[in-house]
Amino acid sequence: MTAPLHESRPAGSGRALPDTQQGMRRRNLARVMHTVSAEGPLSRAAVASHIGLTRAAVSTLVDELIRSGLLEELGPERPGRVGRPGSALAVSGHGPAGLGAEVGVDHLAVCAVDLRGEIRARAVRHGANRGRTPQPVVEELTSLVRRVVAEAEREGLWPTGLAVAVPGLVARDGRTVVHAPNLDWHDTDLGALLSTGLPLTVDNEANFGALAELWLGDGTPRDFLHVSAEIGIGAAVVVDGHLLRGTRGFAGELGHVPVHPDGPECPCGGRGCLEQYAGEEAVLRAAGLAPGEDLVGLLARRAVEGDEAVRRALRDAGTALGIALTGAVNLLDPESVVLGGALAGLAPWLLPSLESELESRTAGPACPVSVSRLGPQGPLLGAAHSVVRGVLDDPAVVAGPA
Template sequence: MTAALPDTQQGMRRRNLSRVMHTVAAHGPLSRAGVAARIGLTRAAVSTLVDELIRAGLLDELGPQRPGRVGRPGSALAVSPEGPAGLGAEIGVHHLAVCAIDLSGAVRVRELRPVDNRDRAPEPVLAELGALVEEVTRRARGLGLRPAGLALAVPGLVAREQPLVVRAPNLGWVDADLAPLLPRGLPVTVDNEANFGALAQLWTQEESAEDFIHVSAAVGIGAAVVLDGRLLRGTHGFAGELGHVPVRPEGPACPCGGRGCLEQYAGQEAVWRAAGLPPGTGGIGLLVDRAESGDKAVLKALRGAGSALGIALSGAVNLLDPHGVVLGGALSPLAPWLLPPLRRELTRRTATASRPVSVSALGREGPLLGAAHSVVRAVLDDPVAVSVAG
């Protein structure tokens, strides 16, 4: 979806440039005639727009399309593999990650650093992340890419349109103002990791519906709601805090201050604890191996986690009536054991027909990719602004 621009001749031109960029990025390589057919403009009008985008270094001509068509073959257009790029970054409880993607959405550079960020102050975490951003930027520039912005995913409540982490229980952060700590020289946005995970699902998965609840499950459990192709943010930007919905009000204490929250039954460490394993032992792969071998303690823990997810989700499904539910995040490899009890609870507790529950192909990569794609989509939404800035 393109950004709103003034209803003037210049605004119309910028909207049409955006439509061309989005069309080629999503469906290219395409000829000028192919673009014109998809967006409903004349070929002459599209050619003028395409020429401007080529001069700006945003589109490339690849040469004649494959033979066999009637008439003169058109020159195929594709988004440039060089030029503007989106930087995505993620602060996880147990890792830091940064990637750069080009305008086609291809990941060109990626860095992952395992590190325990629990109870670390924001300053050293952002300093370490900044070093990763510099490294990815350096490598991206070596590929001819020019970072157009940076988007950062964090596992906590982020104030709407502000780089303020109001609360991140699994990091131990409260009212952490990240503005003074973020890299300089680039437009920077900060958002909840579950929001970016849902946007990645919406933007990159062709089979994705326009209405769904996306669950991002790892140490913490977040969720994001997409309705009519738009992210539901809420008044303060805090919509989707599924992990702190109480599933058993008298249950164990949660770092958020509540009791019996979903994270205490379905979070990554809660599953290990219920299975009788030290937290983090062997990673998710160990749980998968033990579940496949029929380990009774692990299977019981996964059934409990799936049931807790279903209980929490049933309220959201009854309230919002989405098309379906998508499970993403680090726990997605455990879907074969989580989904049956989750689906049973949804069927028992929802007022209408049960919704499809699927697993995101993006897994734990969703938040990082969603962050990077948010920068690229800003370029596609207003390519004039980017070409002028460049």
């Protein structure tokens, strides 16, 4: 049985702790957890030095975190040092874990990530979700969640929350899908449909992909525009290490920016949206290929083989992306643009025309474009890690399994 967190909240949002003695204790517990997570293994003395508390105060905090199953002692730190070695502390590989899930147009996925950031359990179901009502899709997702929870518990883990990535607009309540055009879902309360017993957070897949890039990417700046794609195209803006959500939480809908206002109709109700030129299905149509599984793999193989129709379709998609991104870059002035999701696997054929458009249309110096190493795994990993980050941010709310 899993003990829940005291509350759920939008991923990556953080939570202000009260300025009381109890609030100070919780902040210090979080400081210890983040320090050991980022720098460990460390002795108590090293942790005290890092965060500026006395060794006695840190020892009290560490003992509490060990009892809660969040930290573990590994034995003497670096034998051979002058003086008595301290016991090395590390984030526990057992105990709390974060569950991430993704509802894609053509798949469902769930994974469990421990506090060290390692994936310990995973389940995937491939199959079309477009045109299906939410209820059967969520029932299948719930089955996958239960399978992953059972596997995680066999590994000595107890999930503390579930975060779900969806390809659509999500209300600020962190549970209602307001509109997912490529699923044809409207005003769907996933909190009411998902019966897992875990605290739930729902967010746009591009937001979770951007958070994964921020937390797990190599050298990713704290100000960037993250663009990801499957059937649809989403974006997320990260400013000073935080998501820019907008008034209603809908910021980042790059896929529905008009590239050609008189272009084809889009499921969102508009015309000539970027998705109609650079989404997976749009590229397949332009290349004269039939839809199927592993669309990105098919396009990449054909491009490598020299299929000129595929290469032309990808060049045109890159041009459309560049036109749409120019507006965002001119408006926001990000430090960089990061291509993730399916776009990462097609970057060699997209980038030349995309970068050409950015260079010719951007008012200032051209914005550098990089490719995410996380690729299509970003949203799922970002979802799971958002739960883990919630534990690191406020470890006091976590109780052991009943």
